[in-house]
Amino acid sequence: MDKFPHLFSPTKIAGKTYKNRILCAPMLFGFYCMEKEAAERVYKITEDRAKGGVAEVVVGEVPINFDDAATAMIPNVDVDFSKTGGPGFEAYKKYADIIKKYDAIANVEIFHGGIMAGPMAGKSDKHIWGPVASVTENGTIIDAFDEEKMAKVCRDFATCANFMKAAGYDGVLIHGAHGYLFTQFLNPSINRRTDEYGGSIENRGRFPRAILKTIRDKVGPDFIIQMRVNGADMVEGGTTNEDVAEFCSTLDGLADIIHISSGFHQDSYRTHTFSSHYDPHGINVERAANIKKKTNIPVTVVGGINSPEYAERIIAEGKVDFVSLGRQLIADPEFANKAREGREDEIRRCIRCYHCYGTRTRIPGTEPSPMGRPGPITLSGMLDGVENCSINPRANKEVIIDNMPAPKGSRNVLVIGGGPGGMQAAITAADRDHKVTLVEKEGSLGGVLRFTDNDALKIDLKAFKDLLIREVGRRNINMLVNTKATAEFLAEYKPDALILAIGASPCTPSIPGLDMAIHALDVYKEDCKIGKKVVMVGGGLAGCETAFHLVDKGHEVTIVEMLDILAYEIDGYSHDAILDQVNKRNIVARTGMKCVEITPHGVKAEDASGKVELIEGDSVVYSLGMNARRTETEQLRAAAGGTTVFEVGDCVRGAKVYEAVSEGFMAAMKVA
Numbered sequence: 001m002d003k004f005p006h007l008f009s010p011t012k013i014a015g016k017t018y019k020n021r022i023l024c025a026p027m028l029f030g031f032y033c034m035e036k037e038a039a040e041r042v043y044k045i046t047e048d049r050a051k052g053g054v055a056e057v058v059v060g061e062v063p064i065n066f067d068d069a070a071t072a073m074i075p076n077v078d079v080d081f082s083k084t085g086g087p088g089f090e091a092y093k094k095y096a097d098i099i100k101k102y103d104a105i106a107n108v109e110i111f112h113g114g115i116m117a118g119p120m121a122g123k124s125d126k127h128i129w130g131p132v133a134s135v136t137e138n139g140t141i142i143d144a145f146d147e148e149k150m151a152k153v154c155r156d157f158a159t160c161a162n163f164m165k166a167a168g169y170d171g172v173l174i175h176g177a178h179g180y181l182f183t184q185f186l187n188p189s190i191n192r193r194t195d196e197y198g199g200s201i202e203n204r205g206r207f208p209r210a211i212l213k214t215i216r217d218k219v220g221p222d223f224i225i226q227m228r229v230n231g232a233d234m235v236e237g238g239t240t241n242e243d244v245a246e247f248c249s250t251l252d253g254l255a256d257i258i259h260i261s262s263g264f265h266q267d268s269y270r271t272h273t274f275s276s277h278y279d280p281h282g283i284n285v286e287r288a289a290n291i292k293k294k295t296n297i298p299v300t301v302v303g304g305i306n307s308p309e310y311a312e313r314i315i316a317e318g319k320v321d322f323v324s325l326g327r328q329l330i331a332d333p334e335f336a337n338k339a340r341e342g343r344e345d346e347i348r349r350c351i352r353c354y355h356c357y358g359t360r361t362r363i364p365g366t367e368p369s370p371m372g373r374p375g376p377i378t379l380s381g382m383l384d385g386v387e388n389c390s391i392n393p394r395a396n397k398e399v400i401i402d403n404m405p406a407p408k409g410s411r412n413v414l415v416i417g418g419g420p421g422g423m424q425a426a427i428t429a430a431d432r433d434h435k436v437t438l439v440e441k442e443g444s445l446g447g448v449l450r451f452t453d454n455d456a457l458k459i460d461l462k463a464f465k466d467l468l469i470r471e472v473g474r475r476n477i478n479m480l481v482n483t484k485a486t487a488e489f490l491a492e493y494k495p496d497a498l499i500l501a502i503g504a505s506p507c508t509p510s511i512p513g514l515d516m517a518i519h520a521l522d523v524y525k526e527d528c529k530i531g532k533k534v535v536m537v538g539g540g541l542a543g544c545e546t547a548f549h550l551v552d553k554g555h556e557v558t559i560v561e562m563l564d565i566l567a568y569e570i571d572g573y574s575h576d577a578i579l580d581q582v583n584k585r586n587i588v589a590r591t592g593m594k595c596v597e598i599t600p601h602g603v604k605a606e607d608a609s610g611k612v613e614l615i616e617g618d619s620v621v622y623s624l625g626m627n628a629r630r631t632e633t634e635q636l637r638a639a640a641g642g643t644t645v646f647e648v649g650d651c652v653r654g655a656k657v658y659e660a661v662s663e664g665f666m667a668a669m670k671v672a
Helices: 030-034 036-051 087-100 147-166 181-186 206-219 241-248 285-292 308-316 327-331 335-340 379-384 398-402 420-431 447-454 456-474 487-493 520-524 541-552 572-584 630-639 657-669
Strands: 011-013 016-018 022-027 056-063 105-111 128-130 141-144 171-176 224-230 257-261 299-301 322-325 412-416 435-439 477-480 497-500 504-506 533-537 556-561 588-591 594-599 602-606 612-616 619-622 626-628 644-647
Touching: 022 327, 022 335, 030 036, 030 056, 030 087, 030 379, 036 056, 036 087, 036 379, 036 398, 056 087, 087 105, 087 147, 105 147, 105 224, 147 171, 147 206, 171 181, 171 206, 181 206, 181 224, 181 241, 206 224, 224 241, 241 285, 257 285, 285 299, 308 322, 322 327, 412 420, 412 487, 420 435, 420 447, 420 456, 420 477, 420 497, 420 657, 447 456, 447 520, 456 477, 456 541, 487 630, 497 630, 497 657, 520 541, 520 619, 533 541, 533 602, 533 612, 541 556, 541 572, 541 619, 594 619, 626 630, 630 644, 644 657
Parallel strands: 022 056, 022 322, 056 105, 105 171, 128 141, 171 224, 224 257, 257 299, 299 322, 412 435, 412 497, 435 477, 497 644, 533 556, 533 619, 556 588
Antiparallel strands: 011 016, 504 626, 594 602, 602 612
């Protein structure tokens, strides 16, 4: 705590004590509690975050009604917020009870979607409501808000807030960011009204202020009202940071905390709603600081904050009063406790990979499913596709893991492979009181992640690799480096359980001249000599990111990819980020081109018509996937005899960090 005095300074808001300045930002839909299986999972997720030491947990998005406000209508989730009783009331109340059990402020995010409610509201016979009347490209009719509609929305906000107060919450967070109703009225390119609700920022903020006032009148001064708003819309013609600061200066008495985010859900990466590892940490901080200068209301900020050191600094500098953590609390719900106890080097710091927001691996010939499960849409199915974490294997599996039996005894566990999967397996096995030996053929741990030592874009992934190495070192794990596990080694060791995490080898297809090319992983070695003009063969994720590294080192890069798009294996925000970085770095992408030969002067590539051309370069680098070391894996499995064997990560198939870490963790958990 002495290291972070500002971060752990208590304060009072609306008569409620915040024990520190760390808030859990809203994530997930609050209405997951309305389905039994999903509810069990989200309650456990919520509990882990509250137990982790934050001052406040905000339950995620809840529409103020399921008529004109909701952006997603799922069967059996609607609740009449005018009735403070019944199953729906009890379901929402349980969130608050769980949060307050750990001396944290219980808050819930409520919203109206406005034009974002759209046809998804499931009310095809009703028009949706927005600042002005219009018809969208798909024929959806938008009716302009009139005084009657505004009065209804004001009442519904107040009714919903009062419902939450009765359910035990200490406050509500009004979601006025990311394209929802408040954003629409504040944005001059969306709000083209010519009456008293349009034009100046004073007029554009009139309806949002009316909503806040109606809520305040209903719930009183001792109920916390947070206002979540874009620090800037980050779109052409949108609300500027100066506009928002001016609007926030008019909220005295209406809002108790101003929560700064940015952008629009429809274009989340590009408008800074969810930053990537290509963006700076604290991407919204300066916008929040400008707003704080114009108001006496405490300000919190969300966006790429993953370290207590940075959080302490921006609070100490007076830029914000609180920090709100989203994805970071998926990566490590214990962030606050670890920082308070001086264990900040044990925090798993979010790598901003987007795995928690539904980015999935595409299977060639298919399109990624929008839900985690096939079949009808269910809340549990929706939940399967989000909240998973590349570096926290417990994330979204809390219920399953907590119900797994303890081992029957302490076993001799041999882990072969010191990459992320092997290290996680060794850490988890040791934590379950097994006697663990970790074998690594190289001279140091880290596996394929050793490349991050020389990649400036991967500082957070490097931090995770280094954390795993430290965590192995903290435990009573017998570590053998520069050691190759053989059949003879296994026969001598006689483990009770064997966990194979031996990684993969680069794919080396039969391309003439491939021996003249450099593999992508070798690019990161200090002694690698590469010419100025580089041709990158392979435009998957690894190939693209290697190209970024080369450009940042001063090289000119052309990517040759046989598919029609780059980074085909990923989708969602990650894919947006990759394409944007290709453009930002002026990388030439030759898609639909198959490498048929590598020459001293570049790459011969063939297009769909069969035409071959030489793409010139001083050096050729290739990244064509990874092959699991199946022969070696099967040999070790055979040598293990009757020993229980688990296979993890790359030795099963070319895997990402998520698969390696989660499979290593679960393998260790299954050692009985």
